[in-house]
Amino acid sequence: MISKFINRQAELNLLQEEFKKAPSFVVLYGRRRIGKSRLIEEFTSGKDSFYFVFPDASKQIQMREFKKQASAYFADPYIEKLETDSWFDLFDYISRLLGKGKIVVLDEFSYAVKTDPRILSDLQRAWDRSMSKSGMMLIISGSLLGLMREEVLSSGSPLYGRRTRDILLEELRPWHALDFFKDREYGIMAYMLVGGVPSYLQVSARHKSLRQLVEREFLDQNGYFYREPYFLLAEELREPRNYFSILAAIASGNSTANGIANYVGMETRKIFPYLEQLSLLGFIERRVPLMVREKRGRYFIRENALVSWFNLCYRKASQIELGVASYDDEEMNEILGRGFERLALHYIPVLSPFEVDALGSWWHRDVEIDAAAVNRRLKKVLFLEAKWKELGYNEALGIIEKLKQKSSNFAWNRGRREEYFGILARNLERKKELIEKGYLVFDLRDLIRLPLPSAMPIQRSSPK
Template identity: 30%
Template sequence: MSRASGPAKPAGTFDRDAEWRALAAFAARTAPRAMLGVVSGRRRMGKTHLLRALANAASGFYFGATEATAAETLRQFGAALAEHVASPVPFTFATWDDAITYLFTLGTSGDQPVLAVIDEFPYLVRVVPELPSLIQREIDKYQSQANRLRLLLCGSAMAMMGGLLAGNAPLRGRAGLELVVRPFTYQDAARFWAVDHDPRLAVRLHAVVGGTPAYRTQFLDDDTPADLDDFGPWVCRTVLSPLTPLFREARYLLAEEAEIRDPALYHSVLAAVAEGNTTRGGIAGYIGRKSVDIAHPLTVLEDCHLLVREDDVFRTGRTLYRIAEPLVTFYEAVARPAWARLEAGEAEAVWQRSAERFAAQVVGPHFETICREYLLRAGPEVFGDRPVGEVGVGVVTDPARREQIQVDAVVLAPGSGGRRRRVVALGEVKWGTVIGARHIERLARARDVLVGRGFDAEDCLLLGFSAAGFDPGLRDGTGGGSAVRLIGLGELYGQRPTAARS
């Protein structure tokens, strides 16, 4: 048998069930050949916690690299290996070639899998560029010779980790596991921060810190807002306070990516997106560059998982960008413009003057992202028996009225070859506005225009998302031939949506 369930997840670890199952199963595979796994994810996601726990449970070898020269890291690696095999003296390897060769010999004896973890792998690659090639040689060598080493490489530099298995990289095609440890979903984050009882607070909190677990445990020592009234004071004493590590975290997220050579340019790109400039042309205009000049920064920010590119589902070739890390959006929209005042300890004054900006540039756009995430996971309670494929955004051009209709949430059926694309749902999202009949009528107009363009949208759902509520009369209104569903904060955090009469 080549697969097993592996050790149980350590007590006290919140969520991460799927990640732990994947790691434990990889470590327990018994096939007589060397295997490679790659684990990545932004910092503060808990990767090291999982890997240390796995190494302890499996009696495996764990090495956490540091920023050091090739010679120093080689000495550290030799000392760690010697300690693992209970050698009375540290190993002295002449080269990294010797060290990797020895590492793989750990899997040549016995009939049980042997786990080895190299954490912060990008630190090593920066000073030992040939390391992936050395690992590739050993992996290939032990495909035909008995070896049960299970090697996990882990790192937080997303661009570098993403390139390990891409293109013509030495390790391409060698990995039996490629795991990205992602932030908690908005619902899991609410439970983790113990604010799931108040969706109004949960959305605001998630718009600031997202789903990064370390921000609560390591950065803030479990300081969470007590209630909605405490949210503003909490922001002032944490993310806007120069006395907490969270204050400069957004800057560090950018600085620790090796591919970023000009931080000022990249911060300007992120600031442009935070201001609502979501197209390439809009971003270029905001920072005073030509569109062609920002192609590389946009690509790097995507590779670093700081920007997400979303294609307009109705307009081929139109690309929209949004910031992937909520803390970066908050920093660019609220903290960075008032940085000097914040460093001077004026958090309360800055926060009071940022209320409108926070609502318009931080919470509002983030609420749209949450609603689309909800639709990705929604089931028959929303869609009935309609098949769900892609969830995105789109702009519908209405030539008759000479206007463009922005659709905040679009759900499409899975691709159907030569048949016309089926639109499952069109959604309007409002953070601070009560949704009324005019919003549903606007969606109905978009639906009619799409039908005229050849889309299969006649019976698509019309969805209204609002944190401020709904016009009471809307529940008795019509959707112009389509079913209408109204989804509020309660539904987003676990309750069932309301079906309006069509």
């Protein structure tokens, strides 16, 4: 359980709205350790709620625990004595004890579905017959993304059409992640390494430096992150070996389907079902260049922690097992450089001089721009390079001039648009002089001092 609760205000507001509109049926889902249970705990604090967590066990054990806890909560000894192997009987019975203002939470619901899929139709019948008429709020939560999407949210599910809201809980934004840390500069580097998963940030905040975090939690076989990907993939996938190989290929810099297939040793046409499944489960994402109609996208690992794991633990597995793995400054700067590019995409809506309605990375053949953002209506575009290094004045000017040359390949409204050019660096010399030249220049200190921006999703929209 995550002890520190950070932000999630938008999700809390949604839950509160559903509570006011009861009867309501909310499906909350997201990957493991993302903070679903902690969010529910925060929301139900001070409210009359029955909270049950399904154990990853047999149906018999699940039902025994449910009856025991329900009997205690409702102060009704009959529930524990009820002889039935039907979830409908239990749900229907407790619904008679519920009323306006009551909340029932079924956490880790995916474990129940995995054990006995009939619970879906049993819950549907109970909701239709009695729960929806009681004025209560029902929340079901699950961590197995594939199962939750296919069995709970899909149009083929018995529960389809019953939910009043579904919430996919995602990683915290970097500016909220910083609230875990006293040293905000270390916090932003930790975010670039492990991303916005609350429990990962909690672990990172226990350390005083990036070196200490990496040495103790990645490069040690007893470290928190050392076996983490194995647990995540094994839970979602029956045969994770091929999926693991594909992730390793992407982490090594192979981003096209053909390049990934060649790395893994598989025919390109056979790689697509694996890529699609990894995308559905949130492990990877397919990107296309901003404002370009492109069928052939590139594939990237979504989570910072997974990228870091493949570059630290996976590559150094033998050394770690022998206890001789060591921290390498050059290697870390390379990993942080990738994370810095992803960080830039989060901050562009705040750093941009105009309102952004689409943003992303851009490339054409061998020409690449780290981040670009546009306002379609105003025909404005910002091009930005992210450099995890200390830049001198002349070096920064050189990067901007090169960026201008690359931007000429960006076809959207070419010749009819207003252009802005910028740099985000770890540190910039003579920043004021660059700003006076009309460039947008920012460094790590600027990000740390920024007020909390409003949340904006990274959009990779098709051009209009």
